Amino acid sequence: MATAWLLRKVEDQLAKDLKETVLTFRRLARKYGVSYQAIFDFCQRKGIKRLKKQKKEHTELCKICQSLIRISKQPQSEFISSRTLKEKLRLKTNDWIYHIGILRKKRLIPEKFGRIYSKKTELAFQIYFKERLPISVIGSRAGVKNFYAVLKRYNASGWDIPAPLFVYDGDERRARFKVINGRRGRTGK
Ligand SMILES: [Zn+2]
Numbered sequence: 057m058a059t060a061w062l063l064r065k066v067e068d069q070l071a072k073d074l075k076e077t078v079l080t081f082r083r084l085a086r087k088y089g090v091s092y093q094a095i096f097d098f099c100q101r102k103g104i105k106r107l108k109k110q111k112k113e114h115t116e117l118c119k120i121c122q123s124l125i126r127i128s129k130q131p132q133s134e135f136i137s138s139r140t141l142k143e144k145l146r147l148k149t150n151d152w153i154y155h156i157g158i159l160r161k162k163r164l165i166p167e168k169f170g171r172i173y174s175k176k177t178e179l180a181f182q183i184y185f186k187e188r189l190p191i192s193v194i195g196s197r198a199g200v201k202n203f204y205a206v207l208k209r210y211n212a213s214g215w216d217i218p219a220p221l222f223v224y225d226g227d228e229r230r231a232r233f234k235v236i237n238g239r240r241g242r243t244g245k
Contacts, residue, residue: 062090063098070095074104115164120145120155125164132185134168134215137178141170168215176200188221 063070066088073084074095081095088095099106115121123145127133142152152170159165172178180198183189184207195203211217 063088063094067098067102070098071102071104074099074102074106076107078107113162114158115162118155120147120151121159121164124155124159124170128165128169132181134166135172135178135181135185136170137172137175138170139173139175140178174200177206180206184220185218186221188223190222190224191220 070084070088073079073087079087081092081099084095085092115125124141127136127141127144138152138156141147142149147155156165156170172181176199180194180200180203183194183198184191184203187194189197191203191207195201195206200206207217
């Protein structure tokens, strides 16, 4: 048979594909340029046991993971604290670590999702996004000491933080800029 002869040259590779992957006969037929039947016959002839199709992934079946994925798709979800997320889903810390770890490993959630711990920081960000207030006022309302420094730190570690809604006038902006750049109290003035 012509196809059997064709396959002889690639039979090691094909046998390997049949044993070690879950590629369908149809896919393999396309890969090796032969018919479905040829692959099927080859598999029978060699008595190859195929791997069972993998079970559905944990994340597809897990309600917790699904909820976390859903929440993570909402705008600015990276600014929700892990404490809030845990409360929402009634997770103990161990469970949180378990599920978030799987999701991170599979990159099913944004890199920064669930990385904020403090609820105060979360509140400060919420105010920051919604209200036209000076950053210092936001900080004291949320109980965050030096919210400038916090913004600066998050910004530096790659968080996508929009510009403040509050518009400072010229002098103020200069002063704020200094603070955000950490110059106050060091180089003086
Ligand atoms: Zn899960």
